[in-house]
Amino acid sequence: MSSRWIPGNDIQLLENGEEFFPRVFACIANAKQEVVLETFILFEDKVGLQLHQALMAAARRGVQVDVTVDGFGSSDLSDHFIGTLAEAGVRLHVFDPGKRLLGWRWNVLRRMHRKIVVVDGHVAFVGGINYSADHLADFGPEAKQDWAVEIQGPLVSEIHRFTHTALAQGQRYQRTRQWWRSRKQVRVQTQDQPHAGEAAAMLVVRDNGDHFGDIERHYRIAIRSARKRIIIANAYFFPGYRFMKELRRAARRGVDVRLILQGEPDMPIVKTAATMLYHRLLGAGVKIYEYCEKPLHGKVALMDDEWATVGSSNLDPLSLALNLEANVIIRDRAFNQVLSERLDKLMCSSCKQIDRVELGQPSRWQVARSFFAYHFTRRYPGWASWLPRHVPRLLPALASRLHPAYGDQGGKE
Structure with a gap:
């Protein structure tokens, strides 16, 4: 991916969960073809459950839904949470899941820390806000202050291509058979979006x-x-x-x-x-x-x-x-x-x-x-840079059985 200025975008600043979550959930509710979502943290709290319902509803009406969570940041999702997503047709991927050792999560280095959403290749969200209730003011004194942006215009096509490349690269290294292969794939072509505003912008990523x-x-x-x-x-x-x-x-x-x-x-x-x-x-x-x-x-x-x-x-x-x-x-x-x-x-x-x-x-x-x-x-x-650079491997959350423990890498090769 080459970082380059792309003109003609409309970019809106979203502050905290009060502005961010309603916009994301509304776009998912209106999705016609595809939702691609990456997040470091997805908690099974009131925000995570709301996202859970929105994703399942989209998948049930035929939208292709791909969700990638980080194996360190989102390590505590229940079997029921994951299983019901899978039953609805949501494809949940885990970036480098790892088992706890003595109650500790040791897979702390080289995390998938991005927060990106792309809906129908038409609108995208990028920022620092995770899917957890601590991004809302009513969480109390520990509520977080954060920002994200909603993007429409040609930059969305660049972000869309990037998310699909990340999925393809991660899936290439899966050790288990993809459990979704029996499903009919909905192929969404990345089409360059028309100008929607006056902002020039670029997507800049950091990888290894x-x-x-x-x-x-x-x-x-x-x-x-x-x-x-x-x-x-x-x-x-x-x-x-x-x-x-x-x-x-x-x-x-x-x-x-x-x-x-x-x-x-x-x-x-x-x-x-x-x-x-x-x-x-x-x-x-x-x-x-x-x-x-x-x-x-x-x-x-x-x-x-x-x-x-x-x-x-x-x-x-x-x-x-x-x-x-x-x-x-x-x-x-x-x-x-x-x-x-x-x-x-x-x-x-x-x-x-x-x-x-x-x-x-x-x-x-x-x-x-x-x-x-x-x-x-x-x-x-x-x-x-001397540390081992494992490949960005994604595993389907249900790689080995219908309702596995989250992050379980067991099963046949």
Whole structure:
């Protein structure tokens, strides 16, 4: 897949589950031919059950439905949940399922972290929102703050082709006989969509093959080109050396650089890692805001007045060097303005700006810890490349029996 600017798109920003879930479920309800969905997390809660019903209803009326979940992120679905999907005709694929050992999930590296939906090759969704109730405000103080985009126009055809390529590549490595082969295949041709708006955009992915560093590279190019402002809101911020250098250089040449990071993280280590970089960033003139209302889960950014990105990729070693990720990069003043207004509101109403004086001088131990942690992240992508690179193998959830335990890889070869 080649990353290229595709003009003529209409792209709408969707904030949190309240805006995202109704649009996705409505499009699935209106699907005529095909639904392709990828997600890291699918929980069997009120959101997951609603998606479950929508997918089954679509399959029962003849729509071809392919769902890919990650074997680490979605490891607790029940036999009933999976079995009823299969009985309705939904084809559920699991990316590298793994059995628990001593109650722990050990298949943590190289996850399928993308969140993509394509319906009838006509409308697509890309972002960071999983299918779980913790993306809704009524979940309580642990509800996540996140964004996605709804896309219509020629870019949808590119995303559609990408999802089918991912399915074909993953299925090629299945060790078991595909249980759906007896079903008649509904072949949906990818047709280039007509222009639907004014936005130019591209799909940028990160994988462990030809697109190992594409997302980070596009970030760095945009940061290097910025002349007025940079706003990055990212849940897991611990980038490598070159990324940090570009941010500091931008601030020193007068660009208004602002980072929105987690103040109430879902994992304490996230804040510890990010604060190790605060002195370096603040010293260069970067402004840091901690979002304190609830856990920040977003992965969005904007540069100057046109460039913006929304997607699944965090700015940490897992996303930048190991996981399979997907971001949409958008060049459009109207979309940039909408995202800017949302982020400005976030900074004004729900964030605490980090003051360099209040932060104080770090102790010798903090300096040493920061030094080693910082340079570890600089080298981490290279070290990670030495790890075994298993192929992106998909297994049908019901590969060996009608209602197997989720992630069971047993059965005949």
